[in-house]
Amino acid sequence: MSSPTIAMMFPGQGSQYPRMAAGLYRQEPTFTNAMDEVFDAFGTEGPPLRADWLAEAPTVPIDHVTRAQPLLFAIDLAMARMVTNWGFAPDVVIGHSIGELAAAAFADILSLPDAAGVILDRVHRIAAAPAGxxxxxxxxxxxxxxxxxxxxxxxxxxxxxxxxxxxxxxxxxxxxxxxxxxxxxxxxxPSLSAFHSPMLLPAATGSIEYLASLTPRAPRIPVYSCYTTEPLDQATIADPAYWAHHPVATVRFWPTLDALVESCDHIVCVEAGPGQGLSTVARRHPAMRGGRGAVVSVSPARAGGEDWQAAAAAFATLTSVCPPLP
The missing domain is CATH 3.30.70.250 (Malonyl-CoA ACP transacylase, ACP-binding)
Structure with missing residues (x-):
């Protein structure tokens, strides 16, 4: 049997929890280096973001948009790099909400500095929007x-x-x-903002000018969009309004997952990010129940879990279901 398609899944808003994945920091080198690279890309906002992430009593709560969104992006990207370093490079990526920006950065559509700039512009606008x-x-x-x-x-x-x-x-x-x-x-x-609702339309529209100043590239691997339910094409990638309206548009994770799974003979879905929300959903897909796929979670199911043990278990499972690259 041919090697399965490895699909990396990046979770989004609602997956965050205090000190998520902190147990890997300064313990797993690839993860640590990636996190530090993202914090550096956030400039002066990086150090306080890292401090709140690691703190037992953070200054800004984890569910606030200025904490949840950039930390989800950072952890998604760092975990994806860690899994790739293990020898399991994804063939395709799919991101839920802010996870799609992590997918775009991982697939080199946006450089890390550009992606970080998009996130900071977005969260500052959303932070100023009415609560929801x-x-x-x-x-x-x-x-x-x-x-x-x-x-x-x-x-x-x-x-x-x-x-x-x-x-x-x-x-x-x-x-x-x-x-x-x-x-x-x-x-x-868990959210202090009404993501993916009309409440955030003014904030989203305000981001278009900033996004228009960037030059996104063609992805090095396919990126399935949870907004279009299809792989991103160059016209969509080049449209600033597409990226700007992510916080307003409906996330269609299940239809997109279904399209992705049905395009493969055999698939291994790897959730790179905090929690196991996307994994739990993916395991319900008929292809997984029918033996055409497997689902692997890199994080523990909930806050208080052991990050290192969860990552080790994911590595062992991946080794058993698909051969690592040399």
Whole structure:
């Protein structure tokens, strides 16, 4: 049998937790060097970001956009480099929300300094936007449709019956109450901003001018977009509005994962980033259940897990399901 396709999955907003992956820092050289490179790319904002990441009592909470977004980007990218250094180079990448910027940097669409600049521009604009929240609902998009409004929108389609909503807190609380009264299971997604909702349109539009000053390149490996559900083509890559509207557009992770999996005979999905949210979803795919694929998580499932042990287990699993490069 031919070698399986290795797909690297980069998680996004909602996956963050205090001191995520901190157990690998200064212990795993490739991960450490990559994190330091990203912190350097953030310039004067790098040192306080690193300090809050490693602190038991950070100055700025992890769920704040100025912490969650840049740290998710950094950890996604550092873990991907670590796994590649083990000898398991991905054939394709897919990113959820901010994870797509990590995927773009990993695939050399954007240089690291350019990607860091995009993130800083984005988070400063979003930090100035009105506060909001996100809600995970165990229901289909059609089932939540009656609860949507101008304020509350579908933020992400993570699985056929896992839909994320976003909007202002008051409106979102009312929707949550209605859904729970109807017997729907809901949980709050860790976020202080209403990502992927109309609330962030002014912030997203403001980023277009900055993005237009950059020159993105063709990817060295395919990048499946969770906004278009297809591999990024050059026209999309060159469009500043495409990148600027990430914080507003719906993340279509499941349809994109489905398209990716169906394009392969055999696939190994590796979640490079904190937690196991994308891994949990990917394991539900019929191809995985039918033996055409495997899912590997590099991080522990939740905060308080052992980062080093989780990484070692991932290495052992990858070694058993696909041969490493020489």
């Amino acid at each position: 929240g996100m809600l995970a609902v165990a229901a289909t998009v059609d089932e939540v449709e009656p609860y949507l409004s101008r304020e509350v929108a579908v933020a992400a389609i993570n699985a056929p019956r896992q839909t994320i909503l976003a909007g202002p807190n008051i409106a979102l609380d009312a929707v949550s109450a209605g859904l729970r009264s109807a017997g729907r299971t809901c949980r709050t997604v």
